[in-house]
Amino acid sequence: MDQQGSQGRENVPRTHAKHLNVATRKTPRAINRQIVLELLRAHQAISRADLARLLGMQRSAAGRIVSDLIAQGLVREGAPGATHRGRKPTMLHLDSDGRCAVAVDVRVTRTYVVATDLVGRELTAVRSFATDGEPQAFAAHLASEVHRLLADHGESGRCLGVGVAFPGMLDRSGSVVLRAPGMGWRDVRLREPLSERLGLPVVMENAAKACALALIWSARGDEPPGDLAFVSVSDGVGVGIVMAGEVLRGRNNAAGEFGHLPLSIDGPRCACGALGCWEAYVSNLATLSRFVGVPYAPHRPLPPAMARASVDDVITAARAGDAKAVTALVTTARYFGLGLASIVNAFDPDRIHVGGEITAAWRGAAALVGASVFAGASVA
Numbered sequence: 001m002d003q004q005g006s007q008g009r010e011n012v013p014r015t016h017a018k019h020l021n022v023a024t025r026k027t028p029r030a031i032n033r034q035i036v037l038e039l040l041r042a043h044q045a046i047s048r049a050d051l052a053r054l055l056g057m058q059r060s061a062a063g064r065i066v067s068d069l070i071a072q073g074l075v076r077e078g079a080p081g082a083t084h085r086g087r088k089p090t091m092l093h094l095d096s097d098g099r100c101a102v103a104v105d106v107r108v109t110r111t112y113v114v115a116t117d118l119v120g121r122e123l124t125a126v127r128s129f130a131t132d133g134e135p136q137a138f139a140a141h142l143a144s145e146v147h148r149l150l151a152d153h154g155e156s157g158r159c160l161g162v163g164v165a166f167p168g169m170l171d172r173s174g175s176v177v178l179r180a181p182g183m184g185w186r187d188v189r190l191r192e193p194l195s196e197r198l199g200l201p202v203v204m205e206n207a208a209k210a211c212a213l214a215l216i217w218s219a220r221g222d223e224p225p226g227d228l229a230f231v232s233v234s235d236g237v238g239v240g241i242v243m244a245g246e247v248l249r250g251r252n253n254a255a256g257e258f259g260h261l262p263l264s265i266d267g268p269r270c271a272c273g274a275l276g277c278w279e280a281y282v283s284n285l286a287t288l289s290r291f292v293g294v295p296y297a298p299h300r301p302l303p304p305a306m307a308r309a310s311v312d313d314v315i316t317a318a319r320a321g322d323a324k325a326v327t328a329l330v331t332t333a334r335y336f337g338l339g340l341a342s343i344v345n346a347f348d349p350d351r352i353h354v355g356g357e358i359t360a361a362w363r364g365a366a367a368l369v370g371a372s373v374f375a376g377a378s379v380a
Contacts, residue, residue: 334371
């Protein structure tokens with residue numbers, strides 16, 4: 001038990017002013033506006049009465065917020081909704097007409113961009129380009145690609161902002177890349193320079209947490225998302241955890257870094273510098289290395305055979321009966337299940353969602369992954 005007095009007080013975490021968002025008289029109204037927009041996004045059509053009920057406020061107060069959002073062109077009235085009795089309510093919707101956003105998916109090797117409406121429907125084809133390893137070059141290249149996308153698709157409307165899913169640890173403000181081992185970045189200030197180049201608001205999020213957030217958003221209406229995990233296997237391994245309907249972040253916004261969970265102290269050296277990380281066994285590069293028959297070496301130039309290959313090629317070869325490809329995928333599947341077992345033991349989620357190129361081989365890999373999970377998990 002902690003002793004009271006000065007010794008006990010020393011154990012109390014200190015909160016610094018730079019970590020606080022200062023409230024003003026306008027703060028509650030701004031928060032309520034965000035909640036209304038989120039409810040409209042989740043329900044896609046909702047009456048003023050139901051909106052007031054979900055907000056827990058008087059209909060007149062909810063009506064004033066809605067009127068402001070209609071005046072700003074963010075909300076529109078639609079056709080009357082169904083009702084069992086009385087007057088049919090006018091349904092409210094997000095107004096995407098003449099507005100769009102740009103979604104950016106940054107990966108170690110390639111970056112993908114697409115324009116969407118305000119509820120996430122794609123308005124353009126997805127474009128991609130090779131990810132630049134140097135931060136300033138990356139920001140310049142991404143800004144150029146976004147400007148080109150918007151110029152080529154003027155019918156998408158005025159862009160309200162850019163959302164960036166990034167493969168690394170970000171600070172709580174989403175401004176600084178604290179660490180991105182696969183890209184060799186550390187403490188890189190990215191959001192503000194990118195916003196300045198684009199002339200648009202930019203929101204950044206860890207890629208796996210962004211996918212977990214998307215799972216929360218995909219729950220329609222009052223349906224709770226439950227406790228779940230999203231695991232992405234691509235150039236790296238990312239995990240987003242949802243507990244009680246919220247993305248788990250941790251003190252330093254680093255919760256969910258299971259990709260760097262050590263599976264063996266004698267394993268291959270990961271891009272982060274540690275030995276035997278889960279990522280070093282199941283990432284795309286790990287699978288390709290097994291297939292080609294070379295050691296896993298994330299920061300060395302790729303041998304010509306690997307530079308020309310992809311995980312899709314390994315999967316295609318395995319389906320054709322190539323023994324090396326089958327062995328590579330079987331090994332990846334077993335290690336993948338071993339890591340999933342740790343997630344099950346740590347969080348006991350209702351379900352786990354898997355994304356990434358490896359899912360193309362899921363029909364053949366599922367049984368192997370499941371066997372590893374059941375062998376390693378105390379509850380499954």
